Amino acid sequence: MIIMQNTFFTNSPTLIVMVGLPARGKTYISKKLTRYLNWIGVPTKVFNLGQYRREVQSYKSFEFFRPDNEEAMQIRKACASNALKDVVIYFSKEHGQVAVFDATNTTRERRVSIVSFAKEKGYKVFFVESICDDPDIIAQNIADVKVSSPDYLNCDKEEALADFLKRIECYKQTYVPLDDEKDRRLSYIKIFNVGSRYLVNCVQDHIQSRIVYYLMNIHVTPRSIYLSRHGESNMNLLGRIGGDSGLSPRGHKYATALGTFIKSQHIKDLKVWTSHMKRTIQTAEHLGIPYEQWKALNEIDAGVCEEMTYEEIQDNHPEEFALRDQDKYRYRYPKGESYEDLVHRLEPVIMELERQENVLVVCHQAVMRCLLAYLLDKTADELPYLKCPLHTALKLTPVAYGCKVEHVFLNIEAVNTHRERPGNVDVSRDPEEALKTIPDHF
């Protein structure tokens, strides 16, 4: 009897194959998509051909990429083989489910060989082709990520730019995009000009459908995401978890300070989101901006432990307390939720966050940890221990392949609500060991 928990994503491993000239955003898409898939629980890994190539050959100039450079061609083919060998290991021995093959894959010949490789192994293939003919976008990409690449470590910006443009020309000579007619049986999405237009062909299963939906919702318009918890609450002061209490006096002070901070940032068209819980709404009320309430942003439901202190949890449910320390991500409170459940609940929030531009999310500790883990690519093990202190706003700005984070502490005192994993997580531990790391409270 096979009992599965929401593992309806796919039966076979999926190989996502990027296609496109250099500087078309393939690595950007690869990394972002991988981050998203890992966050929603689909083990995914990027296999970047450039890295394989850098390991065997130190870069001199664009000549390496000339289509008539036989010696280089051999090296490049060998790198591709090695990358695909590693894909096989990832799927068969490392429990991987999705592999993203990040390379130009610009010739039919290369793509045909990948398709037969995948067919032979029983992997599904999904192509993601990025087509862009806007010279401004390409110039921007090159400035953002290429001139600082390891390939151009010892070059100045102008040299790097010139060489890279010649590199693109080498690929252009043999580039054959996916063809409407000839490739009509392949599964793929073509992305035109950073998302103004998409062509989607033969989506085979759920995971490909989710990938398409995600790719169609992301954008590259500069913007910032602000994350903050509600101001300190009355329950926080008492060291109690959960509940639906109001702000403490210091919490109100923070909310006012947050309002001032936000105004000083002069943010264009800021959207403000809160949960349905009193403390986030009270916080948002001080901002003087319209806000939207999302039930999905509610704090993790601690079930039978709602409104208890850690001391009370240890007293009444010592075994549960220990189990939680053993696997904080997957542990579900009796009649409550786990962090893993939270991530599922938050997925539509993340999707909408991708669609939006400037957003301030006023939420809760566990919720903020989940959102932060998505934005900063943290693992399920790190996620429940990310530090999200009260009275601190985080400003996240996408830059290059990642996110720049600024911590803004608004100088209003608050209790600490962060509990580190204690040394002893065994159910047989005694109370002192269990309560060793709990933060102070009134």
Add this chain to the structure above:
Amino acid sequence: MTLSVWALPRADMSTEQEKNELTQTPLLKIWVPWLGMEGCKLSRRRGSSVPQLTNSPTLIVMVGLPARGKTYISKKLSRYLNWIGVPTKVFNLGQYRREAVQSYKNFEFFRPDNEEAMQIRRACATNALKDVVIYFSKEHGQVAVFDATNTTRERRISIVSFSKEKGYKVFFVESICDDPDIIAQNITEVKVSSPDYVNCDKDEAQADFLKRIECYKQTYVPLDDEKDRHLSYIKIFNVGSRYLVNRVQDHIQSRIVYYLMNIHVTPRSIFLSRHGESELNLLGRIGGDSALSPRGHKYATALGGFIKGQHIKDLKVWTSHMKRTIQTAEHLGIPYEQWKALNEIDAGVCEELTYEDIQENHPEEFALRDQDKYRYRYPKGESYEDLVHRLEPVIMELERQENVLVVCHQAVMRCLLAYLLDKTADELPYLKCPLHTVLKLTPVAYGCRVEHICLNIEAVNTHRERPGNVDITRNPEEALKTIPDHF
């Protein structure tokens, strides 16, 4: 409007304190700023749990030759949008034409050189768009689906300027199909039985309809990659093997695209069943996570027998995370998947109470629930409206799948059924979903055929009708008048 215990007014409140005070709306349990004793009449959007999907009304414009699935898509999309809480209505030009012309003679009406008919057709389109304006401005509509061929550039340009003038967003949905088998199938399923052909035999109807299509073909100009690159649209090729998506403007268009890319027309059946009778059911208690009663186990076995007897190809079985649905699935002898999203509605402080207990301990809540059972949220629990949101990914996956059996719970099943059978939010919480009865739903034409299969194992009734008196001042007998019997 009465206030819940969270927000007792204080006579000595200063403006600063007032600013900090929130009150929780009694029905929806939404925290909103305290606006004084007179009560709060707040717009739904501020207090709703559904974030704003779009600012302006959206006009979805179907494009395509006859028999390309435009009406099918229009109806299905409307059903989905209404279910997720976006008021949507279809404006079918064929209906306007039938009202104007009264009786259809033959395809000659659609000849491009038939000037008189052209006038009538243009007038119908104008009337339809007038009704769209009324729907948006006076009936709180958010999305209107203009179901017509819209096959000429001229017609589409005029719709775009009309929308621009009114401040509506436009999203085109073009269906392109050149597979003669699919077209023949469509014609058989929905055209020969159309009001236009009520006095014709099948072959006559078929022949006339094909000539009608030819009339349109002469002037059909599909959306153009280059010329229409500033429009927002999705082109669907051959029932979904391929899509071209251009310039999605906002969240609702993104959701529409996602939905359209997940639906299919492959014949299949969806089976819905509740768990077998549970121990809490026997005691008339709601919620909880109890096991099956002996009769419940009997049902599960009978369900297994029924399913085998149906000889269903590649059946997927889904349950919730609750013991009673899993115990039910265990008897089936087929692999099953557990979905937390299929868990029963969370009754919060009322979990595991009988209706008598609820009346005794929370009489006001009990009355509020009867006043608006769809939107009412249990204290520390959920509403049907919350349930629908929770279930949206289940519906999306249900659309992608083929044969599926969903073993779930009363409130959950009502939500799924309302989606599949296009029931309103008012009807939804009162849909009859008795224990020990399987529903087999098979998509047919523009809707769903339903077969109720009672497997002849006795069970308690868990259906409580809306009582006559829903006022909070009612007395206990009035409140408990419609509760079903229990042990």
